Amino acid sequence: xxxxxxxxxxxxxxxxxxxxxxxxxxxxxxxxxxxxxxxxxxxxxxxxxxxxxxxxxxxxxxxxxxxxxxxxxxxxxxxxxxxxxxxxxxxxxxxxxxxxxxxxxxxxxxxxxxxxxxxxxxxxxxxxxxxxxxxxxxxxxxxxxxxxxxxxxxxxxxxxxxxxxxxxxxxxxxxxxxxxxxxxxxxxxxxxxxxxxxxxxxxxxxxxxxxxxxxxxxxxxxxxxxxxxxxxxxxxxxxxxxxxxxxxxxxxxxxxxxxxxxxxxxxxxxxxxxxxxxxxxxxxxxxxxxxxxxxxxxxxxxxxxxxxxxxxxxxxxxxxxxxxxxxxxxxxxxxxxxxxxxxxxxxxxxxxxxxxxxxxxxxxxxxxx
Numbered sequence: 508x509x510x511x512x513x514x515x516x517x518x519x520x521x522x523x524x525x526x527x528x529x530x531x532x533x534x535x536x537x538x539x540x541x542x543x544x545x546x547x548x549x550x551x552x553x554x555x556x557x558x559x560x561x562x563x564x565x566x567x568x569x570x571x572x573x574x575x576x577x578x579x580x581x582x583x584x585x586x587x588x589x590x591x592x593x594x595x596x597x598x599x600x601x602x603x604x605x606x607x608x609x610x611x612x613x614x615x616x617x618x619x620x621x622x623x624x625x626x627x628x629x630x631x632x633x634x635x636x637x638x639x640x641x642x643x644x645x646x647x648x649x650x651x652x653x654x655x656x657x658x659x660x661x662x663x664x665x666x667x668x669x670x671x672x673x674x675x676x677x678x679x680x681x682x683x684x685x686x687x688x689x690x691x692x693x694x695x696x697x698x699x700x701x702x703x704x705x706x707x708x709x710x711x712x713x714x715x716x717x718x719x720x721x722x723x724x725x726x727x728x729x730x731x732x733x734x735x736x737x738x739x740x741x742x743x744x745x746x747x748x749x750x751x752x753x754x755x756x757x758x759x760x761x762x763x764x765x766x767x768x769x770x771x772x773x774x775x776x777x778x779x780x781x782x783x784x785x786x787x788x789x790x791x792x793x794x795x796x797x798x799x800x801x802x803x804x805x806x807x808x809x810x811x812x813x814x815x816x817x818x819x820x821x822x823x824x825x826x827x828x829x830x831x832x833x834x835x836x837x838x839x840x841x842x843x844x845x846x847x848x849x850x851x852x853x854x855x856x857x858x859x860x861x862x863x864x865x866x867x868x869x870x871x872x873x874x875x876x
Contacts, residue, residue: 525754552597565578565579625750626648649673649674655810655849663718663800685732687728
């Protein structure tokens with residue numbers, strides 16, 4: 508390995524904060540054609556702009572009775588029937604490819620809006636009228652950065668992502684798990700929490716984000732998925748915010764360990780893992796990413812080629828990140844030749860996974876798209 512990103516000397520949090528306001532980037536025609544080809548672009552019955560026509564909002568409190576960032580929005584009754592029916596249909600598109608035969612059991616329990624952050628999402632709660640079981644999904648403004656991030660997550664992580672687009676509207680499934688900040692506060696130091704496994708999974712998550720250049724993974728931008736296992740539990744860190752896919756110019760913003768919000772996870776990692784263990788888990792994750800890359804190589808190449816012709820950051824940030832990554836990878840000059848963030852993501856994947864790619868046999872992978 509040419510680097511070991513874990514260090515007990517985290518830099519001050521303010522230095523490692525992303526830009527206060529990231530601009531939205533328009534979905535170009537090449538990306539839209541890609542989305543249509545792979546079943547992501549569909550005609551939606553309700554658009555983001557329709558949901559903005561609410562009449563008033565009520566604050567949503569969390570389980571502890573404290574104000575949250577969300578507000579429940581209320582619509583004029585003349586519009587509600589149209590919006591409600593459309594939201595149920597969107598849920599059917601997400602879950603059953605538009606099969607409406609089950610829709611008679613479904614209703615919209617509420618619509619929440621969050622004005623915090625770049626995406627300003629709406630959270631839709633769908634309820635089964637027969638048993639009161641509920642599910643969520645999100646409607647946001649379609650942003651090219653976020654869409655590239657979602658696709659890269661789908662192809663290069665252990666997780667599959669379901670999302671749909673329609674011009675300026677983006678629909679995302681709910682990603683279940685305990686929000687990272689809540690997990691750190693309430694679960695990390697519980698007696699039955701296996702901190703060694705937490706440390707292992709945080710190293711792997713750190714590596715995934717860095718290799719594919721997904722930034723701003725502060726604790727409230729990922730969740731921890733807990734699965735019961737033989738005599739114990741397994742954990743998985745899952746990103747839930749893809750707004751900062753290869754936008755920033757500082758390499759540390761692509762390493763979750765450098766955010767002060769994650770300091771407790773870093774402390775647990777350094778307590779339980781030595782340098783060799785950290786490098787072992789980094790290698791394991793790069794190996795798995797390589798198998799996923801090989802399995803999705805044609806789709807991934809198509810996406811990265813489109814991304815390499817798109818503009819999703821500034822030239823200044825691109826040059827800064829290229830310099831910092833080149834220095835990190837022993838002066839690798841290929842990174843300095845990248846003209847935009849899309850090219851930089853493609854080249855960084857090559858640099859990080861080249862050794863593993865050489866070891867992959869030229870046979871059908873054990874992983875599919």
